[in-house]
Amino acid sequence: MAFAHRTAQELHWYYAKDTHLGQPLTDRRLKDKLERLNSGRTNQRPGKIPLVLGMPVLISQNFDVEGGIVNGSKGILKQIRYRIDADGHRHAVSCVVHVADTSDESLPHLPQHHVVVLEDTTDL
Structure with a gap:
């Protein structure tokens, strides 16, 4: 948020897609x-994250070890592809990172x- x-840019929240x-899930409560759960209780999977183009990001998975896209890679967020659900929440589908x-x-x-x-999915 800082x-x-x-940088005087608009911040948008991107939400997890929770299923059972x-x-x-349809129960709003x-x-x-x-x-709102602490990421320590969700295997480091936050329910929502703030994203701003140009912000520094940390890649937390090994996407392409040979190519150097690994857990701990640092980059700059360049583009976000997302969809909007019936509640008006954004859900990130993919991001381009330098x-x-x-x-x-x-x-x-x-x-x-x-x-x-x-985007990634996990069972908790």
Whole structure:
């Protein structure tokens, strides 16, 4: 939030998609409670995160070890693809992050050292 204020950019919250037995949760009170849980209780999976273009980010999974996109990689958030649910909440689908210490190979139509980070799912 400080980054958004310091750079005079708009901050948006991006929410987790919580499901039970493969079905989306519909109980608003339960969803609110899950969004507020400390990440220590959710295996480091926050219910929502604030994102601002240009902010520093840390990649927390090994996406491409050979290419240098690994847990602990630091980068700058360049683009966010998201969908909006019926409640008007944004859900990140993918992000493009500039990670300077990756290999020179990049996906077509992306500048060098720009990588795609995809949404993730987990069972708790």
